[in-house]
Each structure stands twice: as C-alpha cells, then as structure tokens.
Amino acid sequence: MSAAVGIFSASKQDGLKKNGRNNNEEAREEKKKNNKKFVDDNEAKNNNVDDENEVDEEDDNPKLKPEKELDLGPPLSLKEQLEKDKDDESLRRWKEQLLGSVDMSALGEMEAAEVKIERLSIVCRGRPDIVLPIPFVSNPKSSLFILKEGSRYRLKFSFTVSHNVVSGLNYTNTVWKTGVKVEKTKVMLGTFSPRKDPYTYELEEETTPSGLFARGSYSATTKFVDDDGKAYLAMNYHFEIKKNWPSNNS
Numbered sequence: 001m002s003a004a005v006g007i008f009s010a011s012k013q014d015g016l017k018k019n020g021r022n023n024n025e026e027a028r029e030e031k032k033k034n035n036k037k038f039v040d041d042n043e044a045k046n047n048n049v050d051d052e053n054e055v056d057e058e059d060d061n062p063k064l065k066p067e068k069e070l071d072l073g074p075p076l077s078l079k080e081q082l083e084k085d086k087d088d089e090s091l092r093r094w095k096e097q098l099l100g101s102v103d104m105s106a107l108g109e110m111e112a113a114e115v116k117i118e119r120l121s122i123v124c125r126g127r128p129d130i131v132l133p134i135p136f137v138s139n140p141k142s143s144l145f146i147l148k149e150g151s152r153y154r155l156k157f158s159f160t161v162s163h164n165v166v167s168g169l170n171y172t173n174t175v176w177k178t179g180v181k182v183e184k185t186k187v188m189l190g191t192f193s194p195r196k197d198p199y200t201y202e203l204e205e206e207t208t209p210s211g212l213f214a215r216g217s218y219s220a221t222t223k224f225v226d227d228d229g230k231a232y233l234a235m236n237y238h239f240e241i242k243k244n245w246p247s248n249n250s
Contacts, residue, residue, distance in 0.1 A: 159198060172225065218239055
C-alpha cells in the first residue's frame, strides 16, 4: 500500500513539475508576445508621427508650393462684366438669375462694392423709434440711448449698395459691462446687388435683461463687414439700461 502511495505521489509530483514547466514556458511565450506587440505598437505610432510631420513639412515647404499663383486676369467692374457678355443670351440670362434685377444706373466704373448704412434705429413696442446718428461720435461720458429693463426691441437698418455686388455682408454686435463681454451677436445678412433703392433689414426681436445687476452702463461695438473682411461701418458707443424709460422719450 505504501508503495502504491509512493508511486502515486511520485507520479503526481512529476505531473506538477511538468505542469510547472509548461506554465513557465507559456508565461515566457506570452511575455514575448506582449513585448513584440509593444514594439510593433510603438513603431506604428512613430510611423504615424513621421507621416504627420511629413504632411506638415510639405505644407510648410516652399519648394512644394506652386511658383506662381493662378492668374485670373485683370479685375473688372460689374458694369464691364455685364457689357462684356451682353451678346451671349444664355450667359446673360444666367447672370440675371444670379444677380437679380441690377439697376445699371447704380453701377460705376469701380471694381469694389460700396455699402452705405443710411439709417440705424431701435424699434420698441409702443415707443417711438430710437434713431441712431450716423456717423457716430464716441463719447464714453454720455450714453447714446437708454433702454428700459425687460423691454422688447429689435434693430432695424437700411443701406444702399453701389458699383458692384457685395458678398456675405454680415452684422456683428459685441456688448461689454464693466469690462466683461456679456453678449456677442453675428447675423449673416446675405449677398446684395447694386441698386439705387435702399435695402431694409430687421433683426429678430430681443428682450433687454432685467434686475438690479442688469441695470447700468454698457459699451458696445457694432460692425457691418463683408466676407472679404472689408468694414463698411464700425462704431463704438455706450448705452444704459434703467428701471424705467427716460421721461424725455415718453
């Protein structure tokens, strides 16, 4: 019996030793695989970084850029462009669809469009319009206008376009209180062809803030800019929000 137990114990020990060796070999193989994966991953990352650096170098390398920019020819005024192809019926119709009805008398020989802001006003319900003077004279010691807290208002303006088409005209207004920016509005107005009659535009109705902390003096900057970054009107001014409307406007 003891012999049998001894044989069983020896066989069990041999099996444990074999299993131990197998486990050690498997662990070594797994470690090798993990090391190889780590190396491969690092190489892939390095290759990606190199590729990104190559792209950046290509963008910054002046040798890879064209020596000459595309020459589009001399710029023409809108009047010259319309008269140039007046005999081509299909092209003329296409330009009419693109530009709409163009007032030829509003066209000049200038290549750049001119936009003139004719009138700026603040429209409030049940109140006379507040007409803002143009051109503006910035005066930090006085307010250009006063609004009642919690009142509803909208900005209305009219402008004329001459000489050429103005593309991507937009309106921006930024407001600060005690040096902190509290609001910024940007509205894309659109593209407008030249004509004698002014365009009129009204923004969406808004509500002035209310409460003790909303009252006080504000500074603002208003701009009308096209998609080329040309500013047709840029003005800095101050206004106030009070608990009630001023008595001289009642």
